[in-house]
Amino acid sequence: MDVGASVIMQSDSECAEDTLPSMFWGLDPVHTVFAKLYIKDVLELKKSRPIPGVFFYKTHPITKVDILGTIVQKREREKFFNFGVDDGTGVISCLWWKKQRAMENVKLASSSFGLNLLEQLKRINQLEQSSSQLELGDIVQVRGWLRDFRDQREVNSTSISKVVDPLFAAQISRMLELPYLYRNFYDKPFEMQKDSPEQNAFSQQGVQTLSLQRKIKQFLNQNGVKNFYQRELEAIDSLACIAQQDRDCPSTACVSKQIHEVFEDAVCALQEEGVIFQKVAGPSELYLVTDEEKELHSVTLGIIRDDSTRPKYVDKGCPFLHIMSCVRHSYSAGVSEATVQRVLDRLECNSEIVSTMDRHYTAS
Structure with missing residues (x-):
């Protein structure tokens, strides 16, 4: 691999997830909830390349959503219903698997003491029937996991409930709630608390590793690299300068050790993402680029x-x-x-x- 003469180009637009290392995503409360978003924003969420099923609204990693809207399209397939839900900002497809709720509720009923199993099964059948009876014009609340299928954004629903709301109370409540959530949570970047020198150092190391990780990915992609050894990357000045933590350190050995450790962390993170892998495991073996x-x-x-x-x-x-x-x-x-x-x-x-x-x- 001819890596000595290669140059990394700075991307004009940084990916949203680059602002926070993936190891810290779980600390962002938005990541753990069903995010209430406008459908327009759900359709425009940026897709995380390394980790399937994760999307980003600005800096917030999102996997599941809660939407309220009107059914404007309904299609039935052998195993699922496909509802098109419109909230006035956009339309998104919501899948409802016919047997999905039954299986989950049977498990719940089987593990619950004091409940009549036959009664539970009857309620499950009623739930399935009510789901299939949703019609055009019904207002529904949908919760589910986001995914892209054939380049189309859709919600793999875990629950779809019809909203009987003649006074539009639920819609008015949602209209008032969403601006508050955007203003106080979604539009604000998540920031880790830095209460101690140890936390500051750990956070700095994580950000540095992430930055190097991103630059290595750019380098591999731009140069069509098929395989490499870690020591080859460490010899590239444009990468090594990112990995140097303490630029005032007088010891060359100290600097070399710092660079090597950051490269190890970045390469390990790329392996966890699946960007690279080793066909033969070992600390000094060849790394292969998955896409190539x-x-x-x-x-x-x-x-x-x-x-x-x-x-x-x-x-x-x-x-x-x-x-x-x-x-x-x-x-x-x-x-x-x-x-x-x-x-x-x-x-x-x-x-x-x-x-x-x-x-x-x-x-x-």
């Missing part, structure tokens, strides 16, 4: 094409865990879950495979 490793893509696609025709997978497609197990057996035992997921996302983006439901995949 064509053999891995070919093996994964071959597994899905062959196995999705088997009777047990022909309806739903191959489950993710099955694909990962086969990839580890056929290609390398060291391939991580994140790496396999990144390959699947790339194959789906290229329309070579289709995700059918909850991490099941079939050849297109």
Whole structure:
């Protein structure tokens, strides 16, 4: 790899998630709740490239939403209903799996003492019937997980409830609540508290690692790098200067140690994202770039094409865990879950495979 003459170009627009390392996302309270957003903003959320299913409103990582709107479209499929919900700012598709609620509530009833199971099953059937009876013009509150399917943003619903509201109290309440939430939470960047020198140092190290991590990704992408050793990256001045924590340190050995440690953290983080991986594990072994490793893509696609025709997978497609197990057996035992997921996302983006439901995949 000719890395000595390569230069990293500064991106004109920084990704939203770059402002906070992924290890700190769980500290942001917006990340853990069903975020109440305008549908227009839900449709415009930036997608996190390294971690599927995570989206960003400004600096806030979001995985699930709570929306209130009117059903303007309804389509029924064999296994689910697809409702188009409009809140006046936009329309988004909301999926409701027909058997989803029944299975979850059966588990709940089975684990609850003192409840009549038959009564619970009757209530579940009523719930399913009420969900299928939602019609155009009904006002509904939808909660669910966000996902992109074939470049279309949609909500994989965990609950859809009809709002009987002749006085529009729920809509007025939502209209008053949303500006407050935007003003006091969503539009404000999340800031970590820095109460001690140890926390300050840890935060600084995390931000530095994130910055280097982002620059390495830019470098690998811009130069079409297929593989590299960590020591090769450490020799690039434009990367090494980012990793140098204490610029006033008089000791060359101290500076070299700092640079090496930050590079280790950044490379480890890239492995956790699935951006890079090691076919043969080891501290000084070769790192492969997932997006450029064509053999891995070919093996994964071959597994899905062959196995999705088997009777047990022909309806739903191959489950993710099955694909990962086969990839580890056929290609390398060291391939991580994140790496396999990144390959699947790339194959789906290229329309070579289709995700059918909850991490099941079939050849297109």
